[in-house]
Amino acid sequence: MPVAEPQAVRELLTRYAALRIAQSERERPAVRRELADVTRQLCATTGTADVHEAVARADLLLTAAVPGGAGVHGEGAARSLPADRPGAAAAAGPSGRVRRNPGRP
16 A cells, blocks of 8 residues: 555644534534545545544654654554544643543643
8 A cells, every 4th residue: 555645644634633623512414524524535545444543543654754753643642542432531741641631730
């Protein structure tokens, strides 16, 4: 499988995240359709069948593209992403690990 361009992967991840946020704030059919389309594109681009795997693979692709290999989420972040469910509040700390309550250090 050909390796995707980092910029294309970055743009898909950005669109995916923005649409997830928009959908969680207010469900709309148009956003749902666009999110499904971006999810399919992200899976196809990364050669995966699952969006969680696609996000993890995209992070690895971007990590490989960055000098020093720090990636966009920090080392190990792809493996520690929260479950894809509404209301899952989480934030990645400086170590790249997910904190369930981002309001506290």
